[in-house]
Amino acid sequence: GQQVMQIPQYQHVQEGEDFTTYCNSSTTLSNIQWYKQRPGGHPVFLIQLVKSGEVKKQKRLTFQFGEAKKNSSLHITATQTTDVGTYFCAGRSGSEKLVFGKGTKLTVNP
Amino acid sequence: NAGVMQNPRHLVRRRGQEARLRCSPMKGHSHVYWYRQLPEEGLKFMVYLQKENIIDESGMPKERFSAEFPKEGPSILRIQQVVRGDSAAYFCASSPETLYGYTFGSGTRLTVV
Numbered sequence: 001g002q003q004v005m006q007i008p009q010y011q012h013v014q015e016g017e018d019f020t021t022y023c024n025s026s027t028t029l030s031n032i033q034w035y036k037q038r039p040g041g042h043p044v045f046l047i048q049l050v051k052s053g054e055v056k057k058q059k060r061l062t063f064q065f066g067e068a069k070k071n072s073s074l075h076i077t078a079t080q081t082t083d084v085g086t087y088f089c090a091g092r093s094g095s096e097k098l099v100f101g102k103g104t105k106l107t108v109n110p
Numbered sequence: 111n112a113g114v115m116q117n118p119r120h121l122v123r124r125r126g127q128e129a130r131l132r133c134s135p136m137k138g139h140s141h142v143y144w145y146r147q148l149p150e151e152g153l154k155f156m157v158y159l160q161k162e163n164i165i166d167e168s169g170m171p172k173e174r175f176s177a178e179f180p181k182e183g184p185s186i187l188r189i190q191q192v193v194r195g196d197s198a199a200y201f202c203a204s205s206p207e208t209l210y211g212y213t214f215g216s217g218t219r220l221t222v223v
Contacts, residue, residue, distance in 0.1 A: 006152075033211055042201060043153065045211035088152060097166050098143070098212065102152035 006101030019076040021104035023089035038085040116215035131187040131218045135204030142185045147199045
């Protein structure tokens with residue numbers, strides 16, 4: 001079945017440093033979504049990417065979808081303590097269910 | 111505009127009891143999904159429902175687990191004869207269509223003692 005791998009599992013940075021998490025799928029994806037879950041909270045939808053090679057930005061966050069539609073990345077520029085949480089990618093092949101990666105837990109040292 | 115409502119937030123059950131988890135999707139959302147999350151783990155798909163229909167239950171254990179989304183009322187995830195391994199956070203999500211982002215509820219933290 002479809003698998004979504006995400007690395008790294010944990011990332012600790014100093015405030016102001018950049019952060020990147022990577023997502024790889026075993027199958028070609030029709031779209032990929034990114035979510036953020038704060039400690040003790042629930043996942044919150046950030047963005048969806050659909051087109052091959054697509055790049056989207058939300059303030060300090062940059063999301064990319066690979067040309068082959070099998071990988072994606074989330075890059076945060078100049079991290080802040082408010083960025084703390086676990087970032088999940090979730091991919092879908094066709095109309096199948098959304099499969100989540102295991103997430104990257106980000107901690108930021110002030 | 112209320113979000114996805116889940117209750118209870120916390121549920122403690124003894125081994126062998128039944129657990130009932132409720133989820134009311136966002137207004138206008140007809141697609142409901144249940145996910146399970148263990149500590150420090152990702153979200154594992156359980157079931158996808160629309161009103162009165164189970165669309166995909168490939169992530170549901172074959173025994174003791176069932177889900178429904180009746181014509182009226184919330185979606186229910188039922189776990190019969192709970193065991194310690196069922197302890198987890200259960201999240202419900204909804205969307206207006208299948209290809210949209212999901213809105214998650216705050217989850218139900220189930221503890222089996």
